[in-house]
Amino acid sequence: xxxxxxxxxxxxxxxxxxxxxxxxxxxxxxxxxxxxxxxxxxxxxxxxxxxxxxxxxxxxxxxxxxxxxxxxxxxxxxxxxxxxxxxxxxxxxxxxxxxxxxxxxxxxxxxxxxxxxxxxxxxxxxxxxxxxxxxxxxxxxxxxxxxxxxxxxxxxxxxxxxxxxxxxxxxxxxxxxxxxxxxxxxxxxxxxxxxxxxxxxxxxxxxxxxxxxxxxxxxxxxxxxxxxxxxxxxxxxxxxxxxxxxxxxxxxxxxxxxxxxxxxxxxxxxxxxxxxxxxxxxxxxxxxxxxxxxxxxxxxxxxx
Amino acid sequence: xxxxxxxxxxxxxxxxxxxxxxxxxxxxxxxxxxxxxxxxxxxxxxxxxxxxxxxxxxxxxxxxxxxxxxxxxxxxxxxxxxxxxxxxxxxxxxxxxxxxxxxxxxxxxxxxxxxxxxxxxxxx
Numbered sequence: 001x002x003x004x005x006x007x008x009x010x011x012x013x014x015x016x017x018x019x020x021x022x023x024x025x026x027x028x029x030x031x032x033x034x035x036x037x038x039x040x041x042x043x044x045x046x047x048x049x050x051x052x053x054x055x056x057x058x059x060x061x062x063x064x065x066x067x068x069x070x071x072x073x074x075x076x077x078x079x080x081x082x083x084x085x086x087x088x089x090x091x092x093x094x095x096x097x098x099x100x101x102x103x104x105x106x107x108x109x110x111x112x113x114x115x116x117x118x119x120x121x122x123x124x125x126x127x128x129x130x131x132x133x134x135x136x137x138x139x140x141x142x143x144x145x146x147x148x149x150x151x152x153x154x155x156x157x158x159x160x161x162x163x164x165x166x167x168x169x170x171x172x173x174x175x176x177x178x179x180x181x182x183x184x185x186x187x188x189x190x191x192x193x194x195x196x197x198x199x200x201x202x203x204x205x206x207x208x209x210x211x212x213x214x215x216x217x218x219x220x221x222x223x224x225x226x227x228x229x230x231x232x233x234x235x236x237x238x239x240x241x242x243x244x245x246x247x248x249x250x251x252x253x254x255x256x257x258x259x260x261x262x263x264x265x266x267x268x269x270x271x272x273x274x275x276x277x278x279x280x281x282x283x284x285x286x287x288x289x290x291x292x293x294x295x296x297x298x299x300x301x302x303x304x
Numbered sequence: 305x306x307x308x309x310x311x312x313x314x315x316x317x318x319x320x321x322x323x324x325x326x327x328x329x330x331x332x333x334x335x336x337x338x339x340x341x342x343x344x345x346x347x348x349x350x351x352x353x354x355x356x357x358x359x360x361x362x363x364x365x366x367x368x369x370x371x372x373x374x375x376x377x378x379x380x381x382x383x384x385x386x387x388x389x390x391x392x393x394x395x396x397x398x399x400x401x402x403x404x405x406x407x408x409x410x411x412x413x414x415x416x417x418x419x420x421x422x423x424x425x426x427x428x
Binding site: 074252256 | 325327328377391417420
């Protein structure tokens with residue numbers, strides 16, 4: 001089937017029966033913004049990409065999710081490479097949590113055909129708003145390094161001797177090496193399974209769940225949390241991407257500009273994370289949680 | 305400077321971090337070059353028909369023809385293989401260093417990632 005095209009920079013493609021306008025500049029910009037936010041908050045960027053593709057470009061939702069998943073993998077790989085180099089990502093913690101996240105995602109994919117997604121989405125949106133209010137730091141500057149150490153020392157009794165997960169990283173914003181201990185691994189693993197389930201059921205990135213769990217339950221500092229969440233996304237979104245690609249729901253002319261934009265954005269985002277104070281990242285994350293909650297409710301109301 | 309403060313285990317893991325970081329950085333850079341090349345070819349040729357990802361059996365033939373979608377498909381395939389490479393390298397490192405727990409976890413995760421991909425593909 002042939003379509004008269006002016007050029008690739010502003011053209012149209014056919015998704016099923018829907019004609020979609022492809023504007024390379026919008027796709028590059030979407031990828032860039034999603035890359036910055038995704039790398040800065042460890043969420044991948046699907047929260048930005050899916051609404052942008054569906055609302056702005058009119059891409060059918062399944063194609064939007066497919067291309068978004070591939071872009072998230074690109075984002076996760078780019079930012080993880082940099083975070084691992086800076087020792088911010090906790091590799092062992094990432095591998096451990098993935099052990100329950102990945103099966104959780106598979107179970108969620110199975111359940112998606114049984115459970116009513118709309119009711120779940122409303123409950124989950126309420127939960128996200130609750131988490132957003134809890135993760136939002138009320139103090140102006142958050143915890144200093146000394147206070148953070150005291151905080152971790154008070155949790156010493158909870159630490160069950162599994163020191164193999166403990167890590168440290170250099171925080172340029174604090175000009176200090178920050179050592180931390182990972183607490184409540186059992187709870188993290190259980191929540192990870194349900195997080196994987198819910199992310200698959202509702203088609204959202206796992207980062208929205210991983211970040212609060214690691215930061216609030218496992219007491220991992222926010223920057224290490226974000227870096228480790230990027231690592232987790234590599235494994236959790238990869239399987240989904242393969243399925244969408246095999247189904248023919250990943251279109252090269254949508255995916256390519258998104259991926260290039262996200263690569264540049266992710267590299268920029270990782271630089272900002274090193275410079276910015278953790279408290280601002282927590283605030284931004286709280287805002288993103290609320291935006292995600294609203295997006296989910298809009299989805300249920302079939303606004304897009 | 306930071307190395308002086310690290311314990312022996314941290315130093316061992318630091319070498320793994322460097323290896324993984326190099327693999328990811330070079331891997332992603334290569335993927336981006338391939339995808340950007342496809343994007344540039346698109347801009348020259350324009351899109352005259354609905355473009356889809358190229359099926360794997362015919363990928364090599366299309367690559368020789370310098371098809372933009374074949375280039376982008378190649379980038380995608382490498383991108384989706386990178387996480388497995390990360391797991392495999394971690395597994396080998398942990399086994400070599402005698403770190404049992406992380407080695408077992410890496411092996412389990414590698415198996416699960418492959419199995420889950422197959423499962424999801426089967427039930428698609």
